[in-house]
Amino acid sequence: MRHSKLFAGLVLAGLGAGAVPAFAQTSVTLYGIVDDAVTYSSNQNGKSNTYLRSGNLAGSRWGLRGTEDLGGGTKALFQLENGFDLNNGALGTSGSMFNRQAFVGLKNDRLGTVTIGRQYTPYYLMVGTIGPTTYVTGATGAHPGDIDGLDTTIRINNSVTYTSPVMWGVTASLQYGFGGQAGAFSKGNTYSGALRYDGGPLSLAAGYLRLNNVGGSGATWNGASTGTPGTSSLNQGYVTADVLQHIAVAGIYTIGSVTFGATYSNVQYKPGAASLFHDTAIFNTAGVHASWVVSPQWRLAAAYSYTAASKANGITDAATYHQVSLAQVYSLSKRTSLYALEAWQHANGKSLSANAASIINAGPAIGDSQNSTPSATSSQVVGMLGIRVDF
Known part of the structure; x- marks a missing residue:
């Protein structure tokens, strides 16, 4: 009821503002990022590889965003954003024109913001944006396999998001994704909420995300669900989960030109009647990161994370993952940067194979760039040399 009142208030404010069209101002911006790199991986499913990879320092994209000033402190807004692979021109997601947003x-x-459509979660927008991916990028700096969704892996279809105005440095946001399943309201829906404080050099955030699977037969997460998690060697045995839950906290502190940060996340895969595994699986990740603006041209960053499967469907020697990520960025101009990225990951213990078919040695998958190409050994090294141009 409270959310409906807020939405009604925003709508009425917009209607009232419509009575003074002489003051309305409209702005539409075309923007984008083109990013590519020569990439080396020491082991992808058993072999080393050197190749071109699009979207590393930032995902390659183009988009349109706009606002219309309706008066009385109210604006209408929209955003359409498409991701693409620079090396072959393919859509970021097959069949989706605006897969990113x-x-x-x-x-x-005074009342805040209400948006509807395909959107990032408050969990990511408030917690993830002060995590390591903002500083060392998601390609090599996201926690292994982006297991906790603190990079841009998860977006929610059919969603409504309310974000409060900033009050005493605090912002709150809530999101609901409609599952759209007749007779089964909770099937395939999504809940997310987050709080964030920004005050001077300090930022703190906490977030929650719950994805419900539509379920049914099959060996993967049902794509009809409003939200779909990324799949990697870490969670390949749990992709038939009935419920996926993320809880995370993060903080950063800036001293002069240096920013220090820390994150913690807890991820739970809960089985249902149609799941191919039978006990809840839990992954805990703790990480630290730092970024140093050396000069107007140079920025350096580093991150370390430790991920442990504290509960792994009965596996006694559960998987653990150590990851170190480095980034060096040189700005040729305000819009063009050259960069180098390096990362190392080491895995110990056991995990479930795809479809929960068997217990196997845990395989490393650095950041979220190697999700489909994990190492066949216990370690993986990735290096990238690239260029990013913004427009």
Whole structure:
């Protein structure tokens, strides 16, 4: 009821503002990022590989965003954003024109913002954006396999998001994704919420995300669900989960030109009647990161994370993952950068194979760039030399 009142208030504010069209101002911006790198991986399913990879320092994309000033402190807004592979021109997601974002909404200075469509979660927007991926990038700096969704892996279809105005440095946001399953309201839906404090050099955030699977037969997460998690060697045995839950906290502190940060996340895969595994699986990740703006041209960053499967469907020697990530960025101009990225990951213990078919040695998957190409050995090294151009 509270959310409906907030939405109604925003709508009424917009309607009232429509009575003064002489003051309305409209702005539409075309923007984008083109990013590519020569990439080396020491082991992809048993063999080393050197190849071109698009979207490393930032995902290659183009988009449109716009606002219309409706008066009285209210604006209409929208954003449409498409991801693509620079090396072959393919869509980021097959069959999706605007796979990254597609939403419309109203923003009021006093009441906050309501948006509807395909959107990032409050969990990511408030917690993930002060995590390691902002500083060392998701390609090599996301926690192994992006197991906790603190990079941009998860977006929610059919969702409504409310974000409060900033009050005493605190912002709150809630999101609900409609599952759209007749007679089964909870099937395939999504809940997310987050709080964030920004005050001077300090930022703190906490977030929650729950994805419900539509379920049914099959060996993967049902794509009809509003949210779909990324799949890697870490969670390949649990992709038939009935419920996926993320809880995370993060913080950063800036001293002069140096920013220090820390994160912790807890991820739970809960089985249902149609799942191919039978006991809840839990992954805990703790990490630290730092970034140093050496000069207007140079920025250096580093991150370390430790991930442990504290509960692994009965596996006694459960998997653990150590990951170190480095980034060096040189700005040729405000819009063009050259970069180098390096990362190392080591895995110990056992995990489940795809479809929970058997117990296997844990395989490393650095950041979220090696999700489909894990190492066949206990370690993996990745290096990238690339260029990013913004427009």
